[in-house]
Amino acid sequence: xxxxxxxxxxxxxxxxxxxxxxxxxxxxxxxxxxxxxxxxxxxxxxxxxxxxxxxxxxxxxxxxxxxxxxxxxxxxxxxxxxx
Amino acid sequence: xxxxxxxxxxxxxxxxxxxxxxxxxxxxxxxxxxxxxxxxxxxxxxxxxxxxxxxxxxxxxxxxxxxxxxxxxxxxxxxxxxx
DNA sequence: CCCTATTATGCGCCAAAACGAATAAAATTC
DNA sequence: GAATTTTATTCGTTTTGGCGCATAATAGGG
Numbered sequence: 001x002x003x004x005x006x007x008x009x010x011x012x013x014x015x016x017x018x019x020x021x022x023x024x025x026x027x028x029x030x031x032x033x034x035x036x037x038x039x040x041x042x043x044x045x046x047x048x049x050x051x052x053x054x055x056x057x058x059x060x061x062x063x064x065x066x067x068x069x070x071x072x073x074x075x076x077x078x079x080x081x082x083x
Numbered sequence: 084x085x086x087x088x089x090x091x092x093x094x095x096x097x098x099x100x101x102x103x104x105x106x107x108x109x110x111x112x113x114x115x116x117x118x119x120x121x122x123x124x125x126x127x128x129x130x131x132x133x134x135x136x137x138x139x140x141x142x143x144x145x146x147x148x149x150x151x152x153x154x155x156x157x158x159x160x161x162x163x164x165x166x
Numbered sequence: 167c168c169c170t171a172t173t174a175t176g177c178g179c180c181a182a183a184a185c186g187a188a189t190a191a192a193a194t195t196c
Numbered sequence: 197g198a199a200t201t202t203t204a205t206t207c208g209t210t211t212t213g214g215c216g217c218a219t220a221a222t223a224g225g226g
Contacts, residue, residue, distance in 0.1 A: 003152070004150060006139065027171095036215065036216080038216095041173060051134065054213085056090060066089070067088060067149070068094070068142065068149060069085035069147065069150055110202075119185065121203090128203095132183065
């Protein structure tokens with residue numbers, strides 16, 4: 001079930017959650033993606049100027065992917081996703 | 084129905100399609116998003132280093148949004164999406 | 167508590183995004 | 197096929213990502 005990802009913070013939070021679910025540290029995820037631990041940290045804290053490529057790489061390594069869909073109305077479940 | 088967006092080219096193509104569906108030129112989309120026409124052009128042609136913020140802005144103006152989902156197996160429908 | 171693993175920050179560097187402004191190239195329209 | 201709209205590309209500038217490297221700051225575990 002796809003999670004809403006409307007802004008960099010939401011994306012960062014989802015990535016962080018997925019990383020932890022997989023039992024990875026930022027350093028380990030960095031190794032798998034070829035990115036610095038510092039870069040992972042920036043992404044997870046919601047850096048809005050992160051590069052598309054970088055985000056896609058991280059998602060890929062976490063076995064996730066983006067989907068593009070018509071903007072949905074804010075459901076209760078969506079609101080949870082803010083933090 | 085969410086479209087797969089695994090790489091910058093797919094994202095660019097989806098954005099282009101959505102823009103045209105709404106009868107907008109790159110210039111008009113640029114005005115609505117506060118981005119240059121040249122920037123829209125780059126995005127649509129799949130610039131991998133585009134900024135997260137920029138992409139999210141464009142999606143938002145087109146009434147679209149990202150979702151993050153577990154990577155799906157490549158279905159026939161997904162393959163269509165390559166172009 | 168202390169020690170250690172983890173995450174957040176800092177500095178200098180290089181490459182490139184996005185900007186304004188302009189123009190070239192391509193596609194539409196008449 | 198000329199005129200016009202649309203899209204791609206260029207130049208110079210400012211800003212910032214991600215890099216290596218290093219170090220704070222903050223959990224967590226024993």
